[in-house]
Amino acid sequence: MTGIPNTDGNGRRGAAGEEIRIGFYVCHCGMNIASLVDVAAVAKEAAKLPHVIVSREYKYMCSDPGQEFIMQDIRENRLNRIVVAACSPNLHESTFRGAVARGGINPYFFQMVNIREHGSWVHTDAAAATAKAIDQVRAAVARVAKHRPLERRRMEVNQAVLIVGGGIAGITAALNLADAGKKVYLVEREPTIGGHMAKYDKTFPTLDCAACILTPKMSAVREHPNITLWTYSEVTKVDGHVGKFKVTVRRKPRYIDEETCVGCLECISACVFKTPKFEDEFNEGLGKRKPIYIPFPQAVPPLVTIDPETCLKFKTGKCKSPCETVCDRKAVDFSQTEKTEEIEVGAVIVATGFKAFDVTRLPIYGYGLYDNVYTALEVERMVTSSGPTGGEITLRDGRVPKSIGIIHCVGSRDKKTNRWCSRVCCMYSLKLAHLLREHTGADVYQFYIDMRCPGKGYDEFYERMLDEGVQMIRGRAAEVTDWTMSPEEEGKLVVRVEDTLAAYVRRIPVDMVVLSTGMEPAVGADEIRRMFNISCSTEGFFLEKHPKLAPVETATAGVFIAGCCQGPKDIPDTVAQAGAAAAQALALIDKGYVEMEPNTSYIDPDDCSGCKSCIPLCPYHAIAFDEGSKKAVINEALCTGCGTCVASCPSGSISQNLFEDDQIFSEIEEVLSHV
Amino acid sequence: MTKRYTYFPGCSILGTGRACEESTRAVFAELGVELDDLEDWNCCGATAYMSVDEHKALALAARNLALADTKECPELTTPCSGCYLVLNKTQRYMEEYPRVGDKVKCALKDAGLNYTGRVRVRHMLDILVHDVGLDEVRKHVKRPLKNAKIAPYYGCQTVRPYLDFDHQHYPMTIDRLAEALGATPVHFPLKTRCCGGSQMGTLPNVAQRLCYAILREARRQGANLILSVCPLCHFNLDSYQPDIRRRFGEDVSITTMYYTQLVGLAFGMDPETLGLHRNMTWDGSWLEREVLAGATA
Helix, strand or coil: CCCCCCCCHHHHCHHHCCCCCEEEEEECCCCCCCCCCCHHHHHHHHHCCCCEEEEEEECCCCCHHHHHHHHHHHHHHCCCEEEEEECCHHHHHHHHHHHHHHHCCCCCCEEEEECHHHHHCCCCCHHHHHHHHHHHHHHHHHHHCCCCCCCCEEEECCCEEEEECCCHHHHHHHHHHHHCCCEEEEECCCCCCCCHHHHCCEECCCCEEHHHHHHHHHHHHHHCCCEEEECCEEEEEEEEECCEEEEEEEECCCCECCCCCCCCCHHHHHCCCCCCCEECCCCCCCCEECCEECCCCCCCCCCCEECCCCCHHHHCCCCCCHHHHHCCCCCECCCCCCEEEEEEECEEEECCCEEECCHHHCHHHCECCECCEEEHHHHHHHHCCCCCCCCCCCCCCCCCCCEEEEEEEECCCCCCCCCCCCCCHHHHHHHHHHHHHHHHCCEEEEEECCCCCCCCCHHHHHHHHHHHCCEEEECCEEEEECCCCCHHHCCCEEEEEEECCCCEEEEEEECEEEEEECEEECCCHHHHHHHHCCCECCCCCECCCECCCECCECCCCCEEECHHHCCCCCHHHHHHHHHHHHHHHHHHHHCCEEEECCCCEEECCCCCCCCCCCCCCCCCCCEEEECCCCEEEECCCCCCCCCHHHHHCCCCCEEECCCCHHHHHHHHHHHCCCC | CCEEEEECCCHHHHCCCHHHHHHHHHHHHHCCEEEEECCCCCCCCHHHHHHHCHHHHHHHHHHHHHHHHCCCCCEEEECCHHHHHHHHHHHHHHHHCHHHHHHHHHHHHHCCCCCCCCCEEEEHHHHHHHHHHHHHHHHHCCCCCCCCEEEEECCCCCCCCCCCCCCCCCCCHHHHHHHHCCCEECCCCCCCCCCCCCHHHHCHHHHHHHHHHHHHHHHHCCCCEEEECCHHHHHHHHHCHHHHHHHHCCCCCCEEEEHHHHHHHHCCCCCCCCCHHHCCCCCCCHHHHHHHCCCCC
């Protein structure tokens, strides 16, 4: 790590002694800038400014020839400062700093002016936009003259990665990283990994068995020497930054010793509850479980869990605990308490998945009011041969349905609930239609707004379902009801719908209704977001750094996202994204170090009064108090350059590299020079 | 403590809906709720005027809000669902669309009135169930209506587009009120479906079909009484049963009344006080025969 701040003579004050020679470049950005801003006028005005030796305009400054101009001018005209007026520094600041460095001067002797996002893209008056661009350029030229050479810091990167969420996204990313030889911590909230995918019967469009392709991966996670799997656990605290995150994980007690339990399940048979009595979460409440349970036979880890909410030992204290006596490995442990683990990782992948839309928010579809209205996830469990009904499709009254209506877009594309398209529902509705027909021979009606089947083999699958005789009715279902108009509707559920192809309002009597629920941000997504400092879109899905070019990165360096926490997507897309997140995390940590921007704060000890007011304000705990000198000290490795302490220091003793007072004031003066 | 509300009767109440007013006043007086009449009120314009000239319709309704604004109690209540909807809509439009609000306020100013926006429009059903409370209602019940099987009918104007106190599609407020009176509400899937409203006059074939579905379904679900909250709904369901029978060749007759009338009956009030003699489907022996027979008070 090289030293910052530059307090040596050459850095801080040395600039005054040398001759300032500035090169200015304005970019047309094709027509993006040049169509509104008169770039020739900007270049001409810039040439008149003090210290400007070279002033040029060019079609694409970010291109190789554009960068070459800068390097060549530095060499030939002995330039020592560069200003480029172009797009947002978010896009190309690093490009130009690179060119400046290759030209032979310190890359921080550079200032970028954004005349695209802050100029041509947001204005309509050409003359005013040009005048504004010139003001911005004048400010930048004045500022860059005050720049000092700075150096980026290198920080060592911890070689472990934390993955939050053990669904198919988390599993994929974990295996990719572990196979590459990296240490992985996989933290899952539920007692088993597998996520939503473990609940599905078949996957579209290939109709291959979800469990058959998922469970081998789950086992691989468990067996992998590089993966530490913590289920029934949650991340509670995150400190630090890219390369060095300090994470606290809360491990809930499952009242079973994870080391000794072998998953023989003898304890479950021994439980005083002879028959399962409590709502089984894994089966969407369609089945029952005991207080001591395993979510499903292939659960990973294959450990039982005791639910203290229903277990008599915890509820009344009066239970002979046959589970405890029957276990010859003595794995049942009622005294177990919550544990916390503290780990340090270099990167984080958040893959916390989604929550299915809560259908009780739309009572028009009668869920909870009519027994035979089901959610898609419930039906998914029902058609699974290992599910609560053993693959039998029987209604709550025991009948086998002869006709089934599947209602699309429940909680999707709806101003009253969620506006977004959940992307997977058209396809899984078709898949369920196929499975339900296969299991029952029932007539299946699909009530859809329009079919959205983009994807490899997807539209072909839709065609196939049409050939198989699935009835398609175009129109958003208005309601599911049991009021009748004719004898054939007696005892049925009636789906009322405007058939927009036939152009009339229809009443379709069916025995069973399936609600194709959309995807929503997962429960707890907000806490995850706050802990890892991830932004989210208005709907609550995590926001990627760039929608096209950085789809798995987030605004926080070192934190990546994958799967449905970023937005609704199907399994193939989730797996692809998880792979991308793993590769990005790998690229970050495998390099071994990260380069930190030098825009850190520093304290002038002569001016520091030791009042300590900055210490609690620092969100990164980067400031300490030195008892010897009675002064505050900034740990540069932790400082992210947020500037909070700079603004708060009562004695003005804190400054920030790249945001020095003289730099900012010179900018302001120039911008306001004609006021 | 006496509860006090500013009371806007509305035009229907003085005509076809007299029974609504009579029973409302009787029941609220019994419960100690004071209804402070709004003087010099005018027609709310109903939904009809709103579709002809929105701004004028809003100004017309807003005049009532401005009058209520001068009252001590800013809570304005009305027994009519149509008035409830229009006054509510006017209030919200003025709030949500400041340009509309300014225009309406300008018109009010010409009439020497001012509207500050403090008025809240409340449904009387909301006041009865949530302000007075079902516990208080239960205390006054002298005749539990054990054998009354209620099809609760909310109609559309109470719930759409605004409903502050219950769910829009499958509300339960009347159901809970009926239970407090000792009656049994039935599952009624058409509880918020339109009765046809004023189309009963202009397009009777359409409106009667809607009423037919409601009446038929109430009987099918095992109800012996439809409770309504709105003078127009009540009028349509109550008066057109013979026409509907002729048109659809099916007897769908069923007793219909205002929820306030049923509350009054449970409170032991005299049917005439509650205006029940004005109901077309009211049969003097109904209460004895279908509701009280076999039930012990």
